[in-house]
Amino acid sequence: MKRLPLLVLLFAAFGARAQSPRPVVTARVEPDSVMIGDRFDYIIEVEKDLVQVVRFPVFQPGENPGALVLVEEAPVDTLLREGRRMKLRKRYRMAVFEEGHHDFGTAEVFYADKNIVDTLRSENDLTLNVTTFQIDSTSQSIYDLKPQRALPFRLGEIRGYLLWGLLAAIGLALLAAGVLCWLRRRGSTLGGLFAAAPALPPHVEAIRALEELHNRKLWQNNRHKQYYSGLTDILRTYIARRWEIGAMEMTSDEIIAAMRSIELPDKARADLTTILRDADLVKFAKATPDAGQNEADYLKAYYFVEETKPATEQAEETPDNR
Structure with missing residues (x-):
């Protein structure tokens, strides 16, 4: 029993060393x-x-706004x-x-060792002295902003610009004179260069529009309504320009009635009605024509359009058989 205190002391010393x-x-x-x-x-x-x-x-960030700001953390x-x-x-x-004078207190570090969890602090308090600029208003006077100073203008500052501008103006004048001389030799005027191109005859414009519509292959892609809308719009435009009839604002029945007073071949009149x-039927009754009817x-x-174009155009396109 006398050995028990000695064992306790040995275990305590070993634990302190461990x-x-x-x-x-x-x-x-x-x-x-x-x-x-x-920065510090x-x-x-x-x-x-x-x-x-x-x-x-x-x-x-934002722990102490306006005072302490973290710039960089290494x-x-x-x-x-x-x-x-x-x-x-x-x-x-x-x-x-x-x-x-800023007092930051002691620095704190989290610490863990085996079953020990604690917060360690530094022994010394951290302080920082922050100073600013001192303005002595008694020895230094404060003045308003001075107005902008007007400097004298010197011709030498823009002499180079004036010279190049003059040379450019002379070059443009010579170019314009050359163009006018060339136009006079050809018997034209300057306004002729900018004149709008003459409008195509109604039948030429209609034929080109029909060919463009045919190349779009609308009905081949089941777009029958767009196909027939384009087809009738071309004919309405042609009728409006050819006979000065307001076909663009008319219904189909009104166009047929208006064309009765126009001298047309029987086949052309029947084709227009068809x-x-x-x-x-396609646009309002949602009919779906077959390929043969579309063509x-x-x-x-x-x-x-070919049968109703002006007679002068037909005569010019007919070859001379004499």
Whole structure:
């Protein structure tokens, strides 16, 4: 029984040796006095055992708005490592925008070792002195902004621009004179260069429009309504220009009635009526013509224009058989 106290003392001494010493935290600011808005370094150093875990503080944006601002945070740096001991450093680049003496208190580091979780603090308090510019209004007078000063104008400043502008004007004048001489030799005028191209005859415009419509292959892609709308619009435009009838604003029945007073070949009149009736069925009754009817209505429109174009145009296109 006398040996029990001795065993307790031995176990206590072994436990004290097994437990690592607590980390040592030191902190400082460099420099400790700055001008307002200048940057400084907030430095925390921890000397600890290899197995001990420490976590440096995290400065969140907006914690102290208007005064302390975190500019840059450097990664943790290892300064020393000897056996199981190591020394770490964490550097924060900061700025202060309020004048005065700032007391940051002690630096805090989170610490964990086996079953121990604690917060370690540095021994010294961190302070920073922030100064600003001192304006002595007694020795320095404050004046208003001076008005803009008008400098004298010098011809040499724009002489080069004037010379090049004069040469360009002479060149343009010579070019214009050359164009006028060329036009006079050809018996033309300057206005003739910018005259609008003469309008195509109604039948030429209609034939070109029909050929373009045919090349679009609308009904081949089941777009029958667009096909017949284009076909009738071409005929309406042709009738309006050829006989000066307001066909664009008329219904099919009104167009047929208006064309009764026009001298037309019987086949052309019948073809026009057929095209307009077929188009109304497609556009308003949702009829779907077959391929033969689509091609037949196109040919009827084509030959209607050919058979009703002005007689002078037909005579010019007819070859001389004498």
